[in-house]
Amino acid sequence: MAQKKLWHGRFSEAASRTSEEISESISFDYVLYQADIRASLAHARMLAQCGILTPSELEAIEQGLKQIAQEITEGKLSFSAQLEDIHTHIELRLTELIGDAGKKLHTARSRNDQVAVDTHLYVREALLEHRSDLLALLETFIGLAQKHQETLWIGYTHLQIAQPVLLAHYLLAYFWQFWRDLEFLDFTLNSLRFCPLGAAALGGPNYAIDRQRTAKDLGFQAPYPNSIDAVANRDYQLNYHFLAVRIFLHISRFCEDIIIYSSTEFGYVRLGDAVTTGSSIMPQKRNPDIAELLRGKCARTCGNLVALLTNLKGQPMAYNRDLQEDKVYLFDSIRQVKLGLRGLMEILHHIHFEPARVRENLARGFALATDLADFLVRERGLPFREAHAIAGAAVRYAEDNNLRLEDLAAKDWRQIAGFDLELPEGFFTPESSLRRRQGYGSTHPDAVAEQLAEARRELDRAKDYKP
Numbered sequence: 120m121a122q123k124k125l126w127h128g129r130f131s132e133a134a135s136r137t138s139e140e141i142s143e144s145i146s147f148d149y150v151l152y153q154a155d156i157r158a159s160l161a162h163a164r165m166l167a168q169c170g171i172l173t174p175s176e177l178e179a180i181e182q183g184l185k186q187i188a189q190e191i192t193e194g195k196l197s198f199s200a201q202l203e204d205i206h207t208h209i210e211l212r213l214t215e216l217i218g219d220a221g222k223k224l225h226t227a228r229s230r231n232d233q234v235a236v237d238t239h240l241y242v243r244e245a246l247l248e249h250r251s252d253l254l255a256l257l258e259t260f261i262g263l264a265q266k267h268q269e270t271l272w273i274g275y276t277h278l279q280i281a282q283p284v285l286l287a288h289y290l291l292a293y294f295w296q297f298w299r300d301l302e303f304l305d306f307t308l309n310s311l312r313f314c315p316l317g318a319a320a321l322g323g324p325n326y327a328i329d330r331q332r333t334a335k336d337l338g339f340q341a342p343y344p345n346s347i348d349a350v351a352n353r354d355y356q357l358n359y360h361f362l363a364v365r366i367f368l369h370i371s372r373f374c375e376d377i378i379i380y381s382s383t384e385f386g387y388v389r390l391g392d393a394v395t396t397g398s399s400i401m402p403q404k405r406n407p408d409i410a411e412l413l414r415g416k417c418a419r420t421c422g423n424l425v426a427l428l429t430n431l432k433g434q435p436m437a438y439n440r441d442l443q444e445d446k447v448y449l450f451d452s453i454r455q456v457k458l459g460l461r462g463l464m465e466i467l468h469h470i471h472f473e474p475a476r477v478r479e480n481l482a483r484g485f486a487l488a489t490d491l492a493d494f495l496v497r498e499r500g501l502p503f504r505e506a507h508a509i510a511g512a513a514v515r516y517a518e519d520n521n522l523r524l525e526d527l528a529a530k531d532w533r534q535i536a537g538f539d540l541e542l543p544e545g546f547f548t549p550e551s552s553l554r555r556r557q558g559y560g561s562t563h564p565d566a567v568a569e570q571l572a573e574a575r576r577e578l579d580r581a582k583d584y585k586p
């Protein structure tokens with residue numbers, strides 16, 4: 120392949136090796152090849168329509184680009200740092216294949232708008248894939264919640280046993296977090312609705328082209344209204360990174376729960392072999408590596424967001440070469456999000472809940488002390504603060520005497536509260552506690568059933584929506 124730079128006309132000396140190494144992006148931007156060819160085809164069709172290319176030149180370009188797409192897919196086109204980026208590789212190969220018509224493809228276009236349109240297309244594609252993965256994930260959470268509408272779980276604050284909740288309620292908390300990610304994903308897709316192609320270097324081309332046509336052809340709503348903004352804008356990438364971070368924060372928090380809950384000390388969940396690994400030295404081990412790695416990958420997506428923020432800060436308008444680096448962060452996060460969503464699905468498919476252990480711990484953790492305080496308010500008319508103090512004293516008394524709250528007898532209550540207290544039969548069962556919770560959004564079984572129906576409706580709506 121010819122090794123002349125695209126800009127060789129103006130230059131007499133070759134770039135140094137180091138400069139070439141710094142300049143190249145082919146090692147990471149080759150993933151854009153399909154988007155690049157798609158955008159070039161749209162551009163060429165538009166140029167022909169506007170009389171800038173002849174029909175036979177267009178035909179040659181179309182043939183050539185299709186062949187190049189195939190060559191790259193089959194790994195038959197070799198990449199070289201000297202040819203810098205994917206755009207150059209494709210253009211030079213095209214010229215090699217079809218001669219002068221190949222050299223005309225770049226009429227009324229710059230690599231600045233070319234790389235912008237390619238990344239727009241690439242991110243849009245990735246978002247659509249994430250969207251269907253997120254929908255599947257939400258479906259899985261609903262399925263699990265449905266199955267565990269009666270399963271007892273422990274709600275924690277400060278990682279201390281707080282109150283009994285339904286497992287469905289706990290799982291649906293994650294449903295809503297990922298559901299908001301879906302909302303933000305749709306927002307991010309919307310931020311990609313303008314087409315940068317035809318902005319050329321920054322001021323628009325010296326040809327009467329039809330930007331509406333390429334925009335429509337490539338599935339955008341309209342061209343960017345401002346050609347400077349079109350090549351300088353990376354806001355859609357900021358949105359993408361923030362989305363990636365949010366998705367990963369939610370994945371990471373769930374993984375953190377699962378790592379803790381799967382320990383011998385907790386034992387609330389068991390993870391299947393598909394998502395655990397053994398130790399090379401300790402035969403008894405069953406490590407939640409996949410959950411840990413997903414937690415670790417969250418850091419990476421945070422880093423990529425910060426990298427782009429830092430890259431953009433202080434860049435003068437419009438295009439600067441720093442922008443080439445955006446793809447390093449972008450492609451990495453896209454790959455990680457794909458893995459993250461699939462990985463979490465795997466974990467959910469290989470998780471077994473152990474409600475017996477949960478029940479055991481609930482009994483040990485005085486999880487119904489709040490219920491006791493509320494009973495004193497309701498039945499004995501005590502102010503909540505006083506009731507809270509009595510319930511606290513009861514917990515201390517039970518702890519000191521190695522008893523559970525339900526074991527306390529009349530004489531104990533006289534000592535604790537200064538009066539006799541009779542609690543209704545079954546008061547201290549977790550199930551009765553759940554039934555005492557009240558109101559919309561609570562963990563009362565009826566409220567959870569209502570919530571589940573609402574989650575279902577929202578998911579169906581999101582599925583019907585065509586972004």
Ligand code: ARG
Nearest residue numbers: 144204230231234438442443
């Ligand atoms: N590889 C470059 C990038 O990713 C393409 C744009 C080059 N434009 C330029 N003016 N040098 O940003």
